[in-house]
Amino acid sequence: MAELATLDGIVGIRVERGVSVKPPGDVVSVDLTNPAQLLLMERLQKYRLGESDESSISSSEVLSSISWPSAGLLTRERTESTWEEMESSLLKESNTTANTVLLMFCAGAIAAIGVSTNALHVVIGAMLIAPGFEPISRIGLGVVANSHAWRRGLSDLVRLYLVLMVGAATATLMFMAMGVYPLSSQPGYLGEGQLLRYWTTVNLTSTVVSVLSAIAGAVLISTNRSVLTAGVMTGLALVPAMTITVMALMLGDWTTSGQAFLRWLVDVCTVLVFALVVFAWKRRFVQRRARMLL
Structure with missing residues (x-):
């Protein structure tokens, strides 16, 4: 006292x-x-x-x-969260539960429909409801804070994106049963094939957007505003890129599938690297300690 x-x-x-x-x-x-x-x-x-x-x-x-x-x-006063508060927030939003599984399944199916109809707002809806950013950032948080959060983050990352793949595959099968080619790139209101090209391409512009989004997401988590990380997802290609990977694979389009998977992998690595950078900076200059319970 x-x-x-x-x-x-x-x-x-x-x-x-x-x-x-x-x-x-x-x-x-x-x-x-x-x-x-x-x-x-x-x-x-x-x-x-x-x-x-x-x-x-x-x-x-x-x-x-x-x-x-x-x-x-x-x-x-400034807004700063402790390691324990950050981890508790991420656990609540990204643990693999029945709710998060259902959300990821719906996100995969909705994204597949949006990509197939070239409807950007539909894909954005899928990106906003998917808890796809938090598991990756948990890996970085666990490494920096010396906790086991990185193991749970890695496990949830694999499981949740597998569920997203199932959702995307389900929607693709639905289109195929209706006699519709899912990646036909309907003109829509953005021009033919614009969405497909954007989420299967890795260039300087897309990389910069991913880097800035990753930094913003880690900062939001460190200030206990993780609810806003749904907005960060719109700057990343995690949901549409993995969705296109599955859709193209089912259609035998190996080139498009590989390009989309590369885009997804680049975004995952970007989020992980810059989450590590932000959390390491917080530990060096703000937190100055590891998590209490390892």
Whole structure:
């Protein structure tokens, strides 16, 4: 308590004696700014709190705080999340559950329909609903924070994109049963074959967009705004490129399938590399510690 009281950014400390049943003991509640939370986590790690069943740590975000002595700190504070908050957010949004499996299946099928009809808005819809960015960024987070998150991220990456492939294959079979060639590149409102060419081509422009999107996504996660990473997906070719890979493969178009898979692989590597860069920068200059529980 003495150390906590001296930290800059502490708004209030409350101690309730003996009120906790599990784990048994006292409850300490601390109101603080985001930068102070990072300092608090360093102190907790110093005393190894939260690393056994004798103590537990949880964090929550208040909607507003009024404290005249700390008004200046509260109005100037920056938004930063701890490793634990980042990982918890990514777990919630990208764990392989029945919900995420259904979302990825629908995303693959919708993207296949959008590509086949040359309808950009339909493909964007698939990109927005697919939790396809988070598993890759979890790999980078786990590596930098020295946690096992990278293993779960890798496992979820493989499983979720396999489900997306099944969704794309299902839509392709539907088109074939109707006697329609799925990659016929109907004119649509963008011109014939524009979408297909864009998502099967790797060039300087597409690479720059992928790099900027990867950086933006990692920054959003580090500031606990992961809900906005759905927008980042529209700058990446993860969903349409994998969808086209499957569609072309089923149609025997090996060249298009290979080009689309290369585009998908480039985007995956880009997200992974720049997630590592952003999280490493955060660890060096902001977090200054590894995750508490490995």
